[in-house]
Amino acid sequence: MEREGILKNALAGDINSFQTLFAEFQNQLKTYLYRLFADRNEVDDLTHDTFIRAFDKMSTFNQESSLKTWVFKIATNLAYDRLRKLKRWPADAQDQGGALAIGSTDIQQAFGIVSQTSNAGAYEMKEHIDFCFTCISKTLPIENQVALILKDIYDFQTKEICLILEKTESVVKHLLNSSRDTLTTVFDNRCALVNKNGVCDQCSQLNGIFNPKQDQLEERMKLELVKESTKFNREELFTLRTKLVKAIDPLHSSGADLQDIIMRCTRTAIGDVAHFAEDRPTG
Structure with missing residues (x-):
């Protein structure tokens, strides 16, 4: 039919x-x-x-x-x-999640079990960039977050976002510009892949834990985001980052289960769930 x-x-x-x-x-x-x-x-x-x-x-x-x-x-x-x-997530949500994991043997063991036993337990830096994008986008007001994700990740037209949010075109464009500027600034200050002074170095730290025999610098340099960081300005780097995020399915990627348990740890650390052990298991 x-x-x-x-x-x-x-x-x-x-x-x-x-x-x-x-x-x-x-x-x-x-x-x-x-x-x-x-x-x-x-x-x-x-x-x-x-x-x-x-x-x-x-x-x-x-x-x-x-x-x-x-x-x-x-x-x-x-x-x-x-x-x-x-509540909106703080910009340092991943730091809080990392601190919780370091201080908890149970959480570290849970990470290890998923990594070793799940078919979707691989750790890849590019997937963790997607993880970071999700965490940082949750620092935005809800309407900003929705507008940004619909436009920059799912390629909805502005007029479609206007319909979804019941906002005028000028308002949606303002939401988009404000959201991009905010996230670009946060990434500037946090991302250690493109800024050697970035405070969030989870990509390399976790990659070293789950892939200890891997050459970390070599792995970093495989990413277009890293290779182009010295050539592009901050807005172009944001666009490059969204291009990478678009290509990743956070529910079915090779590391989806591992990234999800890391996300659960992060949510626990900032009080978004009652307790890590009480959260329902991934599946």
């Missing part, structure tokens, strides 16, 4: 047709929600809630936007209701 026919059936209330259409962007929706929450449990719950809410409201879809944009708006509204109850 052609897509037009599938959409017609979905509009008429056929759940199988709606599932077919939803599946086209389901994984992208999940990774979007993960970047907003840094929590797999929230991703599963919100994806389910979004599917139910969208199907229930399918008769109101007027096709003024794509179905994907319409569903992302529903997901964003659901996410916003939860995110506004949480």
Whole structure:
């Protein structure tokens, strides 16, 4: 059946047709929600809630936007209701997470078990750059975070973001410019890959732990971000960083499970969950 026919059936209330259409962007929706929450449990719950809410409201879809944009708006509204109850992350969230891990034998052992036993337990610097991007984007106000991720990571058009956030084009452009400037400044001060004085050297530190026989300098120099850091200005480096982040699926990459347990440690350290051991396991 052609897509037009599938959409017609979905509009008429056929759940199988709606599932077919939803599946086209389901994984992208999940990774979007993960970047907003840094929590797999929230991703599963919100994806389910979004599917139910969208199907229930399918008769109101007027096709003024794509179905994907319409569903992302529903997901964003659901996410916003939860995110506004949480505090914004501090810029040093990763430092706090690192300090917690260093001081806890149990957490270190948990890292080791995932690294040694999971098919998605590999440590790669480029994936940790994606981890850093997620952590640092969570220092932004919710609307800024949403606008930035939708535009720079998922390539939504500005007019689509206007629809999702229910904001004017001028407001969305302001959100984007402000967010990029803030994150660029944070990365300038923290990223040890492009700034030798950067305070966050987790990429090399963790790579050394999980890949002890690897030449750290050589591994760093494989990254375009590092190779180009002496050529590009700060705005171009930010664009290069987002290009790298776009290429990584934080839920299904070769190191997704390891990065997720590091993220859980970080959330625990800043009080985003009750206790590391009480958080539900990754899966």
